[in-house]
Amino acid sequence: MPTAWARIGRSWKPFRICKGKAAVTGLDRAASLPDGRAGRPKPIGLSAVFRHLARRPVVALSWVIVLAVMLVSLLAPWLAPFDPTDQATTDRMLPMGSDAFAMGTDQFGRDQLSRLLWGGRPLIVISLVSVAIAIAAGFVIGLCAGYLRGWIDMVLMRVMDVILSFPLILFAIVIVAALGPNLINVIIAIALSQIPVFARLVRALTVGETAKEYVLAGKAVGFSTPRIMLSEIAPNLVGPVIVQGTSVIAVAALYSAALSYLGLGIQPPEPDWGYMVKEGQQLLFFAPSLALVPGICIAVFVTAWNFIGDDLRDLFAAGGETMP
Amino acid sequence: MIMNRMRSPSTKTGGRVPVSRRQVLASGAAGLGAATLGLPRLASAQDNTLVFAVNSITGNFEPTVWNGFGDTVITMDSLGRGLTHVTFQSTDVQGAVAESWDVSEDGRVYTFSIRPGMTFHDGTDVTAQDVFRTFNRILDPEDPTRPAGTGAIDNLGGDNLQEIELVDDMTFRFILRDPDAAFAARLSRPDMVIISGAALDEYGSDIGPNLVSCGPYRLVDATPGERAVVEAFDDFYLGRPSVDRIVFQVLPDPLALTSALVGGTVSMSNFVPHSNLEQLASSGRVTVHEPQAYISLFLTMNATAGPLSDMRVRQAINYAVDRDAVINEAFFGYAYQPAYMCTAAQMGYDPAQEAYSTRDLDRARQLIQEAGAEGATIMMHSQNQLFWPSLGQVVQRNLEDIGLNIDTQYVESGSFFGIMFDKTQHELGLWQRSAFMPDPDGKFSPLFFSGTLSAEDTTAHTGLPTQPELERRILEALQAQDPEVRNQLYIDLNRFLAEEVMVHAMLANIYTPVASQNDLSGVNADGMGTYRTFLETVSYL
Numbered sequence: 028m029p030t031a032w033a034r035i036g037r038s039w040k041p042f043r044i045c046k047g048k049a050a051v052t053g054l055d056r057a058a059s060l061p062d063g064r065a066g067r068p069k070p071i072g073l074s075a076v077f078r079h080l081a082r083r084p085v086v087a088l089s090w091v092i093v094l095a096v097m098l099v100s101l102l103a104p105w106l107a108p109f110d111p112t113d114q115a116t117t118d119r120m121l122p123m124g125s126d127a128f129a130m131g132t133d134q135f136g137r138d139q140l141s142r143l144l145w146g147g148r149p150l151i152v153i154s155l156v157s158v159a160i161a162i163a164a165g166f167v168i169g170l171c172a173g174y175l176r177g178w179i180d181m182v183l184m185r186v187m188d189v190i191l192s193f194p195l196i197l198f199a200i201v202i203v204a205a206l207g208p209n210l211i212n213v214i215i216a217i218a219l220s221q222i223p224v225f226a227r228l229v230r231a232l233t234v235g236e237t238a239k240e241y242v243l244a245g246k247a248v249g250f251s252t253p254r255i256m257l258s259e260i261a262p263n264l265v266g267p268v269i270v271q272g273t274s275v276i277a278v279a280a281l282y283s284a285a286l287s288y289l290g291l292g293i294q295p296p297e298p299d300w301g302y303m304v305k306e307g308q309q310l311l312f313f314a315p316s317l318a319l320v321p322g323i324c325i326a327v328f329v330t331a332w333n334f335i336g337d338d339l340r341d342l343f344a345a346g347g348e349t350m351p
Numbered sequence: 352m353i354m355n356r357m358r359s360p361s362t363k364t365g366g367r368v369p370v371s372r373r374q375v376l377a378s379g380a381a382g383l384g385a386a387t388l389g390l391p392r393l394a395s396a397q398d399n400t401l402v403f404a405v406n407s408i409t410g411n412f413e414p415t416v417w418n419g420f421g422d423t424v425i426t427m428d429s430l431g432r433g434l435t436h437v438t439f440q441s442t443d444v445q446g447a448v449a450e451s452w453d454v455s456e457d458g459r460v461y462t463f464s465i466r467p468g469m470t471f472h473d474g475t476d477v478t479a480q481d482v483f484r485t486f487n488r489i490l491d492p493e494d495p496t497r498p499a500g501t502g503a504i505d506n507l508g509g510d511n512l513q514e515i516e517l518v519d520d521m522t523f524r525f526i527l528r529d530p531d532a533a534f535a536a537r538l539s540r541p542d543m544v545i546i547s548g549a550a551l552d553e554y555g556s557d558i559g560p561n562l563v564s565c566g567p568y569r570l571v572d573a574t575p576g577e578r579a580v581v582e583a584f585d586d587f588y589l590g591r592p593s594v595d596r597i598v599f600q601v602l603p604d605p606l607a608l609t610s611a612l613v614g615g616t617v618s619m620s621n622f623v624p625h626s627n628l629e630q631l632a633s634s635g636r637v638t639v640h641e642p643q644a645y646i647s648l649f650l651t652m653n654a655t656a657g658p659l660s661d662m663r664v665r666q667a668i669n670y671a672v673d674r675d676a677v678i679n680e681a682f683f684g685y686a687y688q689p690a691y692m693c694t695a696a697q698m699g700y701d702p703a704q705e706a707y708s709t710r711d712l713d714r715a716r717q718l719i720q721e722a723g724a725e726g727a728t729i730m731m732h733s734q735n736q737l738f739w740p741s742l743g744q745v746v747q748r749n750l751e752d753i754g755l756n757i758d759t760q761y762v763e764s765g766s767f768f769g770i771m772f773d774k775t776q777h778e779l780g781l782w783q784r785s786a787f788m789p790d791p792d793g794k795f796s797p798l799f800f801s802g803t804l805s806a807e808d809t810t811a812h813t814g815l816p817t818q819p820e821l822e823r824r825i826l827e828a829l830q831a832q833d834p835e836v837r838n839q840l841y842i843d844l845n846r847f848l849a850e851e852v853m854v855h856a857m858l859a860n861i862y863t864p865v866a867s868q869n870d871l872s873g874v875n876a877d878g879m880g881t882y883r884t885f886l887e888t889v890s891y892l
Contacts, residue, residue: 114748116676134626134680135744204763208735290735290761296744306740309605312630 079342086338089331096328100147107141112296123316133317134310135296142298146321149293150300150328153214154280160218161279162272165225166264172226173233174256184230187223195220199282203291213292217282221275228271229264236260270343274336277329284325300325399595401871401889404602404611404620410573413559414542415489415503424541424787425621425884426579426599431544431564432588434463434482434523435535438885439645439878442696442789444535447588448477448545448565449523458530458832465521470586471547472569479523481548486515486525488551496551496558503542505797508534530830532837533790540787541883567592567887577601593873593890612637612866619867619889621879625683625738631866640865642880643696644687646785647794648677650731650746650856651771651805654812656778658727662853667718668779669849669856670711671753672746677859681741685864689857691845692784692794696877698834699791699841707849708857715753728756731779732770735761742781742858772804774811781858782809785881791841795825798855799848810854817851 080087099106108127115136123131123139130139168187172180190198202216236242237260245255286292287301295302300321307318405421412430417423436447446452449463469477488494489503490512504512508531516524527534537543550563562570567589568581579599583592602608602617605624611617613634623631623639632639650668658664678686689708693699719725729750733743740761747757757779762770770776786793798805799821801813812818824847828840848855862880873888 114680114744116673116680119680134683134741135748204766207760208762290740290763294759294761295740296747309624309626311606312609312627 083338086334089334089338092327092331093335096147096324096331097151099144100151103141103144103148107138107144109138109141111137111141111145111298113137114296120310120314122314130320131314131316133306133314137296139317139320142303143300143320143324146298146300146303147324147328149210149287149297150280150283150325153210153217153283153292154276154332157214157217157279157283158221158272158276160214161221161275162225162268164218165222165227166229166261166268168222168226169229169231170233170256170261170264173230174237174252174260176234180230183226187226190220191223193220196282196285199286200289200291203286208286208291208294210293213283213286216286217279220282221279224275225268225271229268232264232267233260236263267343270336270339273332273339277332277336280325280329280332284329399593399891400598401594401596401618401886402598402600402616403884403886404608404617404622405599406601406603406622408573408575408577408579408599408601410575410579411559412562412570412573412579413498413501414544414546414562414564415501416498416559418559420882421599421601422579424882426581427541427544427566428878428884429566429568429581429597429886430562430570431541431546431566433538433540433543433545435539437536437539437789438875439643439789439881439883440875442698444539447539448482449538452535454535458532458830459527461525461527461534462518463523463525465523466588467521469565469588471550471563471565472584473547473549473563475547475549477545477565478520478548479517480520482523482545483515483517484548484551485543485545488556490515496555498556498559505803506540506542507537508796509800509802529826530832531792532829532832533788533792536788536790568597571596587887589887592887594886597886612868615868618871619865619874621863621865621882621884623864623866625681625685625864628683628685628864628866636869637866638869638871638874640867640874640876640879641685642862642865642876642878644694644860644862645696645789645881646783646861646863647689647692647694648686648742648781648783648858648861649689650858651777651780651782651809652854652856653774653777653779654810654815654854655774656729656811658722658724658729659778661722661724663718663722664724664727665853665856667715667722667724667753668750668755669707669853670709670715670718671749672708672856672858673710673749674708674859675710676745676749677742680745681738682859682861686859686861689860691849691857692855693791693841693845694860697789697791698838699828699845701842701845704842704845704849707845710749712752719753719755725754726756728758729778730776731757731759731781732767732777733759733761733781734764734767736764739781746781746858772808774808777809780809783861787881787883792825792829795841795844796829799825812852812854815852817847821847821852 080090118128118132118136119134121128121132125131128138130143132138168183172183198220199216202219203212206212206215242255242259245259283292284301287299288305290305292301293299303321304318307321310317405425407419407421409418409422411418412422412427414427414431432447434447434449436445446466448466448469450466452461452463454461465477465479465482471477488497489501489507491497508527511528511531512525513528514526516526518524544564544566546558547563550561551558554561560573567584567587569584571580571582573579578601581597583595585591600617602611605627608617608620608622609627609631612620612631613636615636628639631637650672652659652665652668654660674688678684688705690700690702690704691707731743731747733739743759743761747759750757771780771782784794784798797803800806801818801822806813824844828837828844831837831840863882865876865879867874870892871889872892873890875885875888878885
């Protein structure tokens with residue numbers, strides 16, 4: 028462990044540098060001690076995770092739902108009995124439970140089960156990728172703004188304020204309308220709309236970290252600014268950002284479904300839960316399942332992510348005490 | 352015509368047993384109550400108020416600028432009247448602001464006599480001076496009351512209108528360069544309503560929110576995005592309308608609209624989704640009308656775009672489309688087999704020409720093979736609302752059946768028309784033509800004449816060797832005065848377009864579905880089927 032001299036009060040004292048060990052996560056709050064005595068966070072075993080989930084069945088169920096949806100979507104090409112875009116005029120509007128069509132067919136004779144199995148893919152891809160992009164960009168912006176301060180801070184945060192001043196769904200609609208409706212543009216739209224969420228969070232955390240001794244020590248020994256930002260401060264911000272990310276995934280999934288519902292997402296005939304709700308809506312009076320089932324899928328998936336996000340936030344706030 | 356052919360659910364739904372329709376309707380009405388709570392009150396005979404559901408209201412009733420169906424057509428038909436009027440129950444052109452008119456022997460001069468004793472909503476008399484000011488703002492770019500962005504001149508015949516002339520207080524004259532048999536009908540369009548000169552003095556080019564005309568109802572209030580309210584005009588030239596007050600209520604959601612009709616909070620509408628017509632008809636409370644079809648749906652093809660520049664590819668696309676699938680899957684059976692551009696309600700219709708819109712996959716594949724276009728990728732654009740996405744999916748499937756790769760984009764209306772009128776972007780597009788008047792020329796001159804946006808930038812066919820002959824035929828049909836001769840000329844014109852030009856693959860003839868409460872009579876469904884909404888004839892039983 029390297030040692031440096033730092034001026035504390037009126038005198039210079041030896042100071043042990045803890046490189047990247049001050050992770051202020053709820054799972055190991057002690058690690059934030061400036062002398063780094065606690066070392067690395069104590070690893071959490073699988074058994075501890077299971078015990079935690081056993082005490083929170085709703086959260087456990089949420090994880091099961093999210094993982095199941097992801098697995099089913101991943102395996103859709105093998106699980107789906109038909110091509111989800113295949114139209115068959117002679118099999119139009121068959122009810123649930125029909126021979127060969129367990130979930131019935133839509134107005135074009137497409138197998139509803141196959142479309143449901145495939146239809147979760149865009150939602151998952153869009154929500155995960157857009158949040159990942161938003162985290163990456165928001166992290167860099169927030170870190171720069173919080174550490175460098177001054178005019179850089181002002182400019183970056185005012186840009187974030189401008190983005191935040193738009194209703195988020197409207198902002199996403201404007202972007203998709205301008206760039207054209209497709210998967211990539213929807214990801215860009217949702218990611219852009221969510222960057223300020225992470226930028227502001229990271230900036231606030233960075234401002235707090237910058238005043239701590241390990242950062243002062245880093246400066247004292249002459250670490251470069253990028254090194255302090257990336258090697259010293261950044262690791263301490265990862266925990267809260269990930270927790271925030273899980274909550275935003277639910278929001279992103281909802282936006283994805285909303286944009287598809289508005290016709291600005293995945294283009295038909297490709298299956299997508301949001302667009303399936305829109306298409307089924309006009310047939311609600313005599314084929315309610317066409318809209319209700321994909322609608323329920325969206326609701327359950329988003330709710331599950333919300334429970335997971337809430338649980339992680341509780342864990343973080345409690346400093347990990349609830350995790351044995 | 353009232354719809355009396357009830358289709359059994361089994362034929363329409365492929366054997367599906369409806370899931371407790373009454374329960375769904377009841378729960379739908381309750382669940383969607385929030386969507387309709389904004390309605391000012393129940394539509395009822397007691398206070399003689401009619402609630403008409405529309406898709407939008409902007410509050411700008413400038414007749415010569417398109418502000419959407421809610422403002423520019425539906426409300427406009429209550430607020431205003433033009434020199435002439437066509438009911439659509441008959442294709443005859445009647446006098447409205449004009450009591451009568453004469454046409455010169457050469458068919459170039461139309462002289463209108465203004466109806467005496469007619470007044471505007473502001474109480475001023477309707478004179479030829481008002482008519483002059485109304486048309487001058489359309490024609491003269493220097494007119495201070497001219498609205499920005501107006502293109503109404505195209506609907507008057509464009510350059511063919513040589514001059515307007517104020518003869519005296521009660522006489523007005525149009526002088527044309529060439530005869531135009533559709534000219535009197537053009538003056539019945541909703542963008543040709545006569546505006547009070549006194550109101551133009553007061554509001555200038557900002558007349559839109561304050562429109563003063565001489566229609567059966569006068570404007571009382573308009574809240575953009577919500578509603579427009581009109582009240583019966585006592586001095587309407589045909590007598591005071593029976594219904595005292597009409598609320599044009601914005602209700603764009605098709606499900607909420609259906610529930611509101613079943614629940615009685617909306618009196619009538621022509622924005623009902625085709626998919627819900629059967630449910631509405633079986634509700635016992637609502638009459639679903641089956642008007643005559645004036646609207647043609649087609650696939651526009653850019654004759655200069657890649658493989659589409661080959662006539663054989665365009666013909667193959669025409670032969671590939673399965674019109675039965677279009678009618679049943681996109682319109683739930685409420686549409687008709689097209690016989691090229693003219694519908695059965697129009698001059699120029701020949702049922703034998705349905706052959707041009709009959710699917711022939713073998714021939715289509717052969718043509719594609721001959722053109723060497725197998726596997727060609729073509730971009731198709733469509734609007735992303737109403738029935739358009741359903742239509743697009745059927746057409747895409749049909750075209751992929753003959754070995755083409757179709758990349759479809761569904762975009763909102765503004766973007767769609769931006770693409771459609773840009774020949775560098777547009778290849779295939781789903782479009783419709785209503786024209787708001789029954790005369791067939793509304794489907795020819797604006798789409799095929801050199802210099803029009805559609806001909807130059809959508810189908811971009813004006814460079815084809817057939818263009819001179821095409822224009823000659825359009826003019827010949829337009830200038831013929833004998834209806835029987837005109838009818839045959841339009842039939843021949845349709846044949847020429849299908850066999851020699853083929854830049855439009857016809858998909859279906861449709862009407863906009865019209866539904867009204869059972870306690871209403873006098874509904875002019877034929878007009879409403881093409882969005883023309885004449886409510887002065889409606890009354891409560």
